[in-house]
Amino acid sequence: MRVALFITCLADGLYPDVAKATVGLLERLGHEVEVPLQQSCCGQMHINTGYPREAVPLIRNHVDAFAGYDAIVAPSASCTASIRHQHGEVASSIGDASLIASTAEIAARTYELSEFLTDVLEVTDVGAYYPHRVTYHPTCHSLRLLRVGDRPLQLLRQVRGIDLVELPDAESCCGFGGTFALKNPDVSTAMLADKMQNVLQTRAEVCAAGDSSCLMHIGGGLSRLKVGVRTVHLAEILAST
Amino acid sequence: MTFLGMPAASLTGGNLDGEQPFPEAARLSVGNAQLRRNLGAATHTIRGKRAAVVSELPDWQELRAAGAAIKDDVLANLERYLLQLEQQVTARGGTVHWARDAQEANRIVTDLVKATGASEVVKVKSMATQEIGLNEALEQAGIEAFETDLAELIVQLGHDKPSHILVPAIHRNRSEIREIFLREMPDVDPALTDVPAALAEAARGHLRRKFLTAEVAISGANFAVAETGTLAVVESEGNGRMCLTLPKTLITVMGIEKLVPTWRDLEVFLQLLPRSSTGERMNPYTSMWTGAVEGQQFHLVLLDNGRTATLADPQGRSALRCIRCSACLNVCPVYERAGGHAYGSVYPGPIGAVLSPQLTGVDRNPSLPYASTLCGACYDVCPVAIDIPSMLVHLRARVVDDKREQHRLPSPEQAAMAAASWTMRDSRRWTRALRAVRLSKPLRGWRLLPPPLSSWISSRDLPAAPAQSFRDWWTEREKSRDE
Structure with missing residues (x-):
């Protein structure tokens, strides 16, 4: 292949x-x-x-x-x-x-x-090791356009050492939306604020997702808040050993 | 994409666009903490109720497909069904009027009311009459219109505008409603509390007097059955039924897309609508009438107001399937934060963002197609499967095309998009552009940057620019492997 x-x-x-x-x-x-x-x-x-x-x-x-x-x-x-x-x-x-x-x-x-x-490839255990408390944000396009369902979570659950915590109101949009974040900064920020509040509630050290764009938005917000939570792409967690 | 021969929506009057573009109007509402709280609580409650009753039906997706197919048939054969409806209504003693736009519809209704000699009318909750601004038109003619739907009454007494299709006063909580009633309702008990039952009782007393004296009622319609000429109104309070049955003259204003071909088609929609809108298995009151009842006059005003123009766009026309359930509003994260007034139209939320610009023409509502993150939640809940996100994207292209036609010089956005396209279509240019990204490194931490970056850094830090693009790293890796 x-x-x-x-x-x-x-x-x-x-x-x-x-x-x-x-x-x-x-x-x-x-x-x-x-x-x-x-x-x-x-x-x-x-x-x-x-x-x-x-x-x-x-x-x-x-x-x-x-x-x-x-x-x-x-x-x-x-x-x-x-x-x-x-x-x-x-x-x-x-x-x-x-x-x-x-x-x-x-x-x-x-x-x-x-x-x-x-x-x-039909694998869910990719042999990763990631000893961190992680919450996963399912991005809108993964959920509602690709319908990946819980595939990312199936993969994350097999990661050794991970402390995976559920994100409240996970399926709500983070407010990025491409140029929406620039054209409608106030609504985008209001959505981001709610997403970050949910992330912080989990007391996770890492917010993971499968899209760098959403992570850039959430991560940019968390960085501004200086709350010590970082964003990491799903691929990076699965690649860790 | 606009094509030749598309009828342009050229409307007079009505409530389909606001004074401010969406982002500016939304800035104000996002800053209103009470509004955010009211909306968040209300939308989440209805959202949950809807999800529960929809999940009970094993054939929901089939119902949804049937609803979409019936409406598509109506839209494809609209002329035939409308003429059939006219014939049936007329044969049963009603009178049918055709209105090109808001102004024409308002004139027809005003003349009909004047002819009865009445100076007061009672109203059933209706989106079509809100759309055309009928109450304002009647007021100018010296006719007072009384809204009888509880939420519409709250909006009317509060000198306010509806902010939701189903729950027009969703932006108000009960303590605000109590204040409005105390201030505006004649004969109200000064000891009124904010207990919902007490508020409803106050409204009931107030409205009962109107029902018993009104000579003329004005309604909208949820559905019209072409084969029988039957009109249907679906509601929760029974106030609509009072209006539809008590007064001597009934005037119904209905958008031309509200048709269903046969009586049997109602079976599908009377399942789809209540579950999607109020989260109920069945709505409390379904009133149906065919033609004029003895001793009563019935007038049906068929309203175009931009619908034919909408129908002409193959990628936009399925917005006319909408049955005004407002499920898309209740799940929309943008609506939840911005509220209905920010959309400037009586149709807010995702459906409003695709319907309003089509009814008015995109030049009058250019910011609405952008009032969405394209998260897709609206499409998932739509009972007639309107692909709102794809339609928003399509309408954005129409907005850009319209701006190109209006202005000879490209806007900064157009220039930036053209430049990005030129850079990205060629891998050498793109590789060099990516090398330039690291030059942006010092920008991180700056608090003053030009637009559009200023919008980004208002609440978000810029990402740290890496020292090397992925492709440069890859090229080096490949080289070192070959060596």
Whole structure:
């Protein structure tokens, strides 16, 4: 099986440790990972802000970069959801038959990390050791677009040394929402405040999630509060030994 | 995407847009602690009730699909069903009027009331009449309208605006309601307490006098059955039924999308609606009437007000499936914090964010499609499966297209998006751009940055820029492996 990593633009530029952890984890499980460097961004930010036209070249680049792999793994539910649901829609809106076909092909082979581990590799115990008190925030796009259900929790429960505590009102959005965080900073912050209050209530030292974007938002808020709770991506926990 | 031949929504009057863009209006409401508390408590209570009664039905998803399919059939054959409805209502002694927009609907209703000689009307809770601003229009014509739904009464007496489709006074708690009643209700007992039963009793006494004297009632409609010409109103208090049965003249204002083809189709919606809206298995009062009862006059005003324009957009039209249950409001994290008034329209929350801009045209409501994190909670609970998040994304593109048409010079956002697209479509440019990220390192900790970063750092620290991008690390690793 030829496995490619979709780094995601956010991990590439701001959270390289998340992508390194994803590679490290998959290699530890015995898979060779390729990283086609032609890749950049899935274009979700453009699509969701009202710029599908500007997303088209990014989608073209994405399907070119990932042609020929058996599986494409991304440490992000949100980017995976965009590839799976939005790329085809944008391709349809411009009526490009070959792009419609190639986006469908790439979409069918793209997996969010927890999906890839549990559904394709069929592992839940990845041999990780992580001796910390952790609470898990299920991101909206993992829950309601990809329907990953409790896959991430199945993986986390098998981690040795972990003290996994349930997050109250876990399924509520953290308030990030891409450019929403910038266009509607007051509502975004109000949602963040409630999310952080719930995180603090668990007395966890780490808030984990499967999307760097939501973690950037929650982590940025926690850092501002100086409460000594940090955000860590699911991949980093699963890669720890 | 706008296409040729799409009728533009050009409306006169009505309550579908506010004076402020959503982010500014929301800034005020987010800062109102009492409002946040009232909304948080109320939405979480209804949310829980809905979830419980929906989970009881093993065929909920099938019901949902049936509801969506029936409404899609109505929308695809709207002309036929509307003419059928008109024919049936007319055959049974009612009179049908067609209103292009709010102004026309208000004029029709005002003239009908004037013709009866009445100077007072009682009203059944109705979104359509709120949408067109009927009470204000009647007031200008010297006709006083009395809202008889308890929550609408609270809103009206408080000189306030509704902030929720189902619970218009959701932003008020009972101590605030007591104050409004003491201040505004004639003949109220000055010893009134804030016990819900006492408040309801005060409203009952006040309204009973109106029911017994009113000559004209005005209602909306939850459903209209095309095959029989039957209208249906679904409510909880019985006050609607008083209005529908007691006065001599009944005027119903109904959006043209409220149709169902056959009587049997109601079976689906009378299950979907109460469970989704009040979290009840069945609503307490379902009133149905067909044509005019002897001794009574019945007028039906069919309202377009932007609905035909909405219907013309294939990616936006399913918003017209909406049965106004407000389940999407109750689960929406944005609505929960911002409250209904921030949306500026009588239709707030997720459905309002897709419906209002379509009814008015996106130029009049450009901030609403952005009033969502696209978390998807609304789509999950929608009883007619309106994919609100995808529709929001579609409407954002329409907003951007509209701005492009309005202004020759690109906005900073348009320029930034174009630049990002240009950079990201080419891996060499992208690789170099990522190297520049580390130059942002000193920005962390700054408290003064230009927009849009200023919005970010108002409550969040910037992430620490890494020394090296992932791709540079990978390239080095690959090189060292080859050596």
